[in-house]
Amino acid sequence: MDLLGFARGPALKVALAIFCLGVVWRIVGFALLRLRRDHNAPRRGVLAFLTGGLVTVGSRSWPHPEFIARTGAGEALGYSYHIGLFIVVLLFTPHIIFLGSLFGFTWPGLPSSLITVVSVLTLTLFLAVLFRRVTNPVMRMLSNFDDYFSWFITALVLLTGLAATTHIGGPYEKLLAVHILSVDALLIWFPFGKLMHAFYIFPSRAINGALLARKGAVS
């Protein structure tokens, strides 16, 4: 079995199994946690508790007008590279074919050359995000191995994918194998690092919003 066969076959199977195991483990563990007992009487009713959660999911997804000058650039950067990632992952025809082989349905893709342009832009944004994290004293203090490794593994997938499609750095099948291996590594790391925010981000915002609503705070 050659490297590409290994990456697409056994390695991908193991990575998918670990991904599923880890994600379900953390979601179930998270969902079954008990909230701390709150002895205070709720300021608002159950409806406010629920709507407060939903409103916070939306309101925290956009910069607050008061802080937009300070946080707007960072949020724009974050949104931009996430959109870039979505385009590259979900609208590149070979990716659609792969996902189709997993789920049984496909959708229209974008031209490969356009995907290449988006990949380069996204990778540039990734570098900008890293630069910001390293140069901002507060962000640097808050960052740990998890942040840097999650950045690295995602950027690696993007970089190896770009190299494979543009044939830069070696024969296509080798670059493709390295790209798929990097995806395998990302799938394995995903549940155990901060990449898990993809599943946690909205539930955690909702719970925070609901708890604040119970206390009468406007979120």
Add this chain to the structure above:
Amino acid sequence: MSQGKSELTVGEMLLQHGISRRRFIKFCTATASALALPPWMGPAMAEQLRNSPRPSVIYLSFQECTGCVESLTRSFAPTIENLIFNFISLDYDDTLMAAAGEAAETARAKAMKDHFGKYVLLVDGSVPTGAGGAYCTSGGRSAEDTLREAAKGAAAIVCVGTCSSFGGIPFADPNPTGAWPVSAIVGDKPIINVSGCPPMPEVITGTLLQFVTTGQVPDLDEHRRPKVFFGNTIHDRCYRRPFYDQGKFAKTFDDEGARNGWCLYELGCKGPTTYNSCATIKWNGGTSFPIESGHGCIGCSEPGFWDKGSFYSPLSSAAWGKAGEVAPRQVLELTAGAAAVGVALGVASAGVSRLRQRHSEQRTDGETKGS
């Protein structure tokens, strides 16, 4: 066959055929160009050939389908006739030669003895080693014995086709005959793999001619294939490549995309991972190649191509096939099993957290009451 004439130099042979020096240099320049050799190689090749005796070539066929010889006989540049009558002395080829049986074997033995250390050994077909080599015998001898004996006196071995280069279809799982490529049997001779199922005729004759004229093994890739012919992927040189870049793909073999000549990637074309000259030299004298005829590349010049899944499964699809098939169901079962383990671990870890939380709250309550 040209027994008895192999001592003549190529120049002398050409003179006998009434071919002038100018015509010969023109031919060599054209051939060097076809082989993508530097321009100065044409005259150098002519000079070298004129003064050299025609090298003896022995062609052995083992576990194969004769498609490679069929391909070889359809070479246009140089033609097989040109090659045999002007440049080489094909002293043994049990498919092409008129002699048979004892006479043919005697011709091979004589050529091997007379040109020991100088002849070029062409091999097509894989070498079966199972059942004591009984799956492929000739003249009462196994293919492995014949190969080992013939390889001893060879200047170089040219493996013609994917079977002798990488094992081919006999080597594919479950390999019932214990077949091996030549490189697994012979380790002490220069080996040039001209893979393909069949290999391109011009690539066979071109490689042979290049070795004969330069006396050196050409630059080879990691699979011992001449880089001059196997340096690029089919995808890189494919005339349908612009459609790939534009995201225009045929979805079936008879849809509008197929009729418009769009990229065949989604129909399983292996062009992106296949190295060969089909897209540039093309087949049948430059007429066309499989993709031009509407079918994707099957990757026949790559090692293990029979065992790399369906010819019609896109390269980027999971190696285990399409959703709904048997293998994907196994993957689904695997991931579902992993998810079930995840549920159990999640319940257990939440339970532990709850216990710790309760213990912590009880301790806090106790401290509050105590104060």
